[in-house]
Amino acid sequence: MNAKSDTNLAPYSYFNAVFTRLAIVMFSSDGWKDTIAFVEETREFVCSLATWDLRTQVNATSAPHPRGINEMREAGLDPAPCVLVRPPRVKASPCALECRWLQTVRLRDLDGAEVDAHVAFGQVVGVHIDDRFIKDGLVDTAAMRPIARAGYHDYFVATSDTRFSLRRP
Ligand SMILES: Cc1cc2nc3c(=O)[nH]c(=O)nc-3n(C[C@H](O)[C@H](O)[C@H](O)COP(=O)(O)O)c2cc1C
Numbered sequence: 001m002n003a004k005s006d007t008n009l010a011p012y013s014y015f016n017a018v019f020t021r022l023a024i025v026m027f028s029s030d031g032w033k034d035t036i037a038f039v040e041e042t043r044e045f046v047c048s049l050a051t052w053d054l055r056t057q058v059n060a061t062s063a064p065h066p067r068g069i070n071e072m073r074e075a076g077l078d079p080a081p082c083v084l085v086r087p088p089r090v091k092a093s094p095c096a097l098e099c100r101w102l103q104t105v106r107l108r109d110l111d112g113a114e115v116d117a118h119v120a121f122g123q124v125v126g127v128h129i130d131d132r133f134i135k136d137g138l139v140d141t142a143a144m145r146p147i148a149r150a151g152y153h154d155y156f157v158a159t160s161d162t163r164f165s166l167r168r169p
Helices: 034-042 052-060
Strands: 015-019 024-030 044-048 095-108 114-129 147-151 154-157
Touching: 024 034, 024 095, 034 044, 034 095, 034 114, 052 147
Parallel strands: none
Antiparallel strands: 015 024, 024 114, 044 095, 095 114, 147 154
């Protein structure tokens, strides 16, 4: 969402959690796009989990719409209000992170020249998890069937069949 309350939604696979004691997440904008511009304008953003059930809509929101067009509505997705930040989350997504922007790092190449990559970091201030995916007090991530981009036009879907556990040494 920007200062005019225009809502913006797009898939970002360059996304990760980067700190544990505080929940800090990042996404990287490959070029200066609306999402990073809106985040810097309002200092808030929301990450809604992309899932198998939402795959068509996730892809639809990557269309290069002009600013002011609400990609969430265009993709047929309903918003749901957040609690601590103004931008909405995707109602149909089983998990969403309410984030407050911390900083953006402009990346440089080996010669020290700036490249058009903008990595935004945000602190998670609120977490939404659909109660249907809490089992015995734990989040059943596999049941949400999250999807991951695999390059080309390919994706992976995480399911309970592909889940495995390892104890750390
Ligand atoms: C699955 C998927 C993942 C994507 N991940 C990224 C990403 O990590 N960074 C990026 O800059 N663009 C990514 N894109 C492209 C953006 O979603 C696309 O440029 C979109 O129009 C940006 O919207 P915005 O201008 O509203 O931010 C991805 C597209 C798809 C389909």
